[in-house]
Structures are given as C-alpha cells and as structure tokens.
Amino acid sequence: MTSTIPVIAIDGPSGSGKGVITQRLATTLGFHILDSGALYRLIGLAARKHGVNLEDESALADLAEKLDVSFKPTGDAEDPLSIWLEGDNVTRDVRTDEAGMDASKVAPMASVREAIGLLQRSFKQAPGLVADGRDMGTVVFPDADAKIYLTASAEARAERRYKQLKDKDISVSLHALFTSIRERDERDMTRKVAPLIPASAAAIIDSTSLSIDEVFDQVLAIVTGRLD
Ligand code: C5P
Numbered sequence: 001m002t003s004t005i006p007v008i009a010i011d012g013p014s015g016s017g018k019g020v021i022t023q024r025l026a027t028t029l030g031f032h033i034l035d036s037g038a039l040y041r042l043i044g045l046a047a048r049k050h051g052v053n054l055e056d057e058s059a060l061a062d063l064a065e066k067l068d069v070s071f072k073p074t075g076d077a078e079d080p081l082s083i084w085l086e087g088d089n090v091t092r093d094v095r096t097d098e099a100g101m102d103a104s105k106v107a108p109m110a111s112v113r114e115a116i117g118l119l120q121r122s123f124k125q126a127p128g129l130v131a132d133g134r135d136m137g138t139v140v141f142p143d144a145d146a147k148i149y150l151t152a153s154a155e156a157r158a159e160r161r162y163k164q165l166k167d168k169d170i171s172v173s174l175h176a177l178f179t180s181i182r183e184r185d186e187r188d189m190t191r192k193v194a195p196l197i198p199a200s201a202a203a204i205i206d207s208t209s210l211s212i213d214e215v216f217d218q219v220l221a222i223v224t225g226r227l228d
Contacts, residue, residue, distance in 0.1 A: 006031075006128040008223055009137035012150035013185050013196060014100065015157030017207050017215055021150065022132040023080055024216050025223065029130070033081065034123035035071070036133035036140070037103060039116050041094045042069050042085050044102030049085075054102060057109045064106075064115035097165070097172050097180055104184045107134075108191035134188055137199030146226035148219055149198035152208040154181050 008025065010018045019035070026033045043064045044054065052059045071081040082091045093099060106112050113135075120140050123129055131140065137147035152160075158178035165172050188196040198204050203222050207215045 007141045007144040008130045009144040009147045010132045011136050015161040016150040016152050018132045022130045026130045031128035031130050034131040040103035040107045041099040043106050054105050061111035061115045064112045104187050110193045134196040135194035139194045146223045147199045147202040149202040149204045156208045
C-alpha cells in the first residue's frame with residue numbers, strides 16, 4: 001500500500017460498468033465514492049443554466065472553479081448518492097445522454113480539468129476512496145493503491161446504457177446511444193489533455209462477455225490483493 005488513505009482508481013469508457021462496480025466496491029469496503037464524470041456533467045449543466053457557451057473555455061473554467069455541488073447519501077444501495085447543483089436536486093438531469101455529451105465537450109479543456117483538480121482530490125477521505133472516471137489512475141490519483149481499467153465492446157456498452165436509462169425512465173433510442181458512445185469514445189481517447197488510456201500499472205478487464213458479478217469478483221480479488 002502506498003498511501004495512508006487508500007485510493008482505488010476505476011477508469012474506462014462510457015458504459016463499461018465502472019459506475020456499478022464502483023458502487024459495489026465502495027459498499028463492500030465501506031469507502032467513499034468520487035464520480036468524476038458527474039462533475040464534468042455538472043459543469044455542462046451549470047453552463048446551460050447560466051447561458052455559458054460550451055466553447056468558451058475561460059468562462060467554463062470559472063464556472064468549474066466555483067461549482068456549487070454536493071453529493072448526499074440516499075440510503076439506496078443501487079443509487080447511493082443524490083446530486084445537487086446550486087441547491088437543486090439534479091440527480092436525474094445529470095444522467096441523461098445529453099448531459100454526457102456536453103460533459104465530453106467541456107472535458108478536453110485543460111483549464112476546466114485543472115479547475116476541478118482540487119475538488120476531486122478532496123474526496124480522498126478516510127477510510128478510503130473508490131474513484132470512477134477516465135483519468136483517475138493516470139492524472140488525478142497517480143499513486144492509487146489499485147488501478148483498474150474496465151472496457152467492453154461499444155455494442156455491449158450501448159445496450160447496457162440503454163437498459164440503465166430505461167430503468168430510470170429516461171427515454172432514448174439504442175441506435176442514438178450507440179452513435180453517441182462511439183463519438184464520446186473518440187473524443188475522450190484522442191484529446192490532448194488526460195486522454196482515456198489505461199494507466200501503466202492498471203489491470204485491464206474486458207467485460208463484454210462477463211456478467212457484472214464476474215467482473216466484480218475479479219475486481220475485488222485484485223483490490224484486496226493490493227490493499228493487503
Ligand atoms: O463517466 P461519465 O459518462 O459520467 O462521463 C461523462 C464525460 O465526462 C466523459 O465522456 C468524459 O468526456 C468526461 N470525463 C472525463 N474525465 C473523467 C470523467 C469523465 O473527461 N475523469
């Protein structure tokens with residue numbers, strides 16, 4: 001173990017199962033959660049709310065710096081945190097595909113990423129943190145005790161996302177989701193700042209033909225091995 005407060009970094013593309021695995025791991029270990037994707041989504045939502053252009057990097061960085069957000073426990077193991085922006089409950093708005101698309105447009109901007117660096121690191125609290133994102137193991141927590149890179153085919157990820165959104169009564173077409181996943185992959189993987197790539201020490205798990213229980217068992221075995 002490299003730090004007194006352990007950090008587990010879970011990175012990977014959209015729909016790879018990071019969210020569910022992060023929640024299960026945090027519940028099992030009693031650790032906190034950082035949903036870094038939600039922060040980028042919130043910057044997009046705040047920009048829309050305040051009429052800030054999604055191409056205006058300095059205004060977005062300013063918004064990101066002052067982001068007034070809170071995550072509150074819901075008591076629901078499936079969906080453990082509600083998300084609040086400037087006092088409004090935006091848990092549902094944050095999860096839409098449009099919010100994901102906006103997030104991936106603001107995320108390539110270096111000053112926006114820098115503006116939420118401290119906020120992200122402030123989630124590292126005892127007894128430990130499970131951090132979910134794209135650059136948790138590469139940039140935000142390079143000293144993480146365990147690094148996992150979860151991936152799956154774009155088709156499998158679109159189908160999972162479709163089911164998740166349907167379960168939350170958020171309507172979207174499977175084809176539109178597939179297209180947006182491919183578009184977001186491209187943007188996230190090819191951007192200059194903090195591109196989505198596996199950290200050098202990351203364990204890579206392809207979950208295309210694995211059940212979520214199988215993925216979780218593999219992740220838990222790796223993490224407990226590293227935390228010993
Ligand atoms: O994980 P989620 O789908 O909520 O992330 C939304 C978008 O936010 C991603 O497509 C990516 O562009 C961006 N993101 C990022 N770095 C992170 C987490 C998310 O660039 N650590």
